[in-house]
Amino acid sequence: MKILIKNGRLVDPASGLDQVGDLAITASRITALGNVSADFEPDRVIDATGLIVAPGLVDLAVRLREPGHEHEGMLESELAAAAAGGVTSVVCLPDTDPTLDEPGLVEMLKLRARKLSRCRLFPLGALTRGLKGENLTEMAELHEAGCVGYSQAESPIRDTQVLQRAMLYASTFGYTVWLRPHDPWLGKGVAASGAVATRLGLSGVPVSAETIAIHTIVELVRVTGARVHLCRLSSAAGVELVRQAKAQGLPITADVSINSLMLTDVDIGYFNSSMRVTPPLRQGRDRDALRAGLLDGTLDALVSDHNPVSEDEKTLPFGEATPGATGVELLLS
Numbered sequence: 001m002k003i004l005i006k007n008g009r010l011v012d013p014a015s016g017l018d019q020v021g022d023l024a025i026t027a028s029r030i031t032a033l034g035n036v037s038a039d040f041e042p043d044r045v046i047d048a049t050g051l052i053v054a055p056g057l058v059d060l061a062v063r064l065r066e067p068g069h070e071h072e073g074m075l076e077s078e079l080a081a082a083a084a085g086g087v088t089s090v091v092c093l094p095d096t097d098p099t100l101d102e103p104g105l106v107e108m109l110k111l112r113a114r115k116l117s118r119c120r121l122f123p124l125g126a127l128t129r130g131l132k133g134e135n136l137t138e139m140a141e142l143h144e145a146g147c148v149g150y151s152q153a154e155s156p157i158r159d160t161q162v163l164q165r166a167m168l169y170a171s172t173f174g175y176t177v178w179l180r181p182h183d184p185w186l187g188k189g190v191a192a193s194g195a196v197a198t199r200l201g202l203s204g205v206p207v208s209a210e211t212i213a214i215h216t217i218v219e220l221v222r223v224t225g226a227r228v229h230l231c232r233l234s235s236a237a238g239v240e241l242v243r244q245a246k247a248q249g250l251p252i253t254a255d256v257s258i259n260s261l262m263l264t265d266v267d268i269g270y271f272n273s274s275m276r277v278t279p280p281l282r283q284g285r286d287r288d289a290l291r292a293g294l295l296d297g298t299l300d301a302l303v304s305d306h307n308p309v310s311e312d313e314k315t316l317p318f319g320e321a322t323p324g325a326t327g328v329e330l331l332l333s
Contacts, residue, residue: 003044008021060301075109082118088120103142131153133162137150150175181230181238190280191276200318233256236290
């Protein structure tokens, strides 16, 4: 079958292409880009005026809510949302119920995703059993089942020795550990520490909750040689620490949530619980530093941090509302 996509904004990050033009497809392969020969006779013509034509996006932080949280979203609905937003590959976190800490659960989830044929699914396996931060999972078995890395999601490992052992295990096999830098003792608040949280009387999460965790992770990377991906940085100080670690040649990458890149704590307004997200929205200087870090390559990826929450859990006082926001369908725009 021959398809002609006309007048779309053609975007190809690999070649730097960004222009309005046509695209020809023959037997599921691109045969012309930009200027299509007048001899091309398509079976179908798609008018893409005002639309973007690009390779499918990859989103590194999507919660699919299945199994265990089907009242907040189903695998079918979340993958459909991803596809509608141009996201064709998603990485899902392991904090389902039950936790993705057994090969059978991973295989079942991947099978369900394949049958739906919406987009490709790449699961993260749990770093510790039940995400309890105590006993390591069998990473080799989870890798064989299809896991692309290992994460604690939002459940911190309080025992640094357990984290060191996990990173040593991962380093031995060349696996990547995905960690959100967050000190559990300092990070018990509901909003970012600052003038807004103080004025509203909300308990604060200081920047040090992120930077102390980054310092710990960086030192463990030195010791273990493990490859670590830092998830959803939120502060200017955090970006600078990652910049320094990369300059030293440490195998560390990092991403930022679209929430932290576009919003600040001022957007909380008058206790708007829709703005309760994790990590919390910080000040304008942090947002500006995150944008600069993404532009200069210190931060390697932009993610939706798609985390659907039921309406009942959002229509509560700010401090009681469940953190989270949807975003995978809106990531491109």
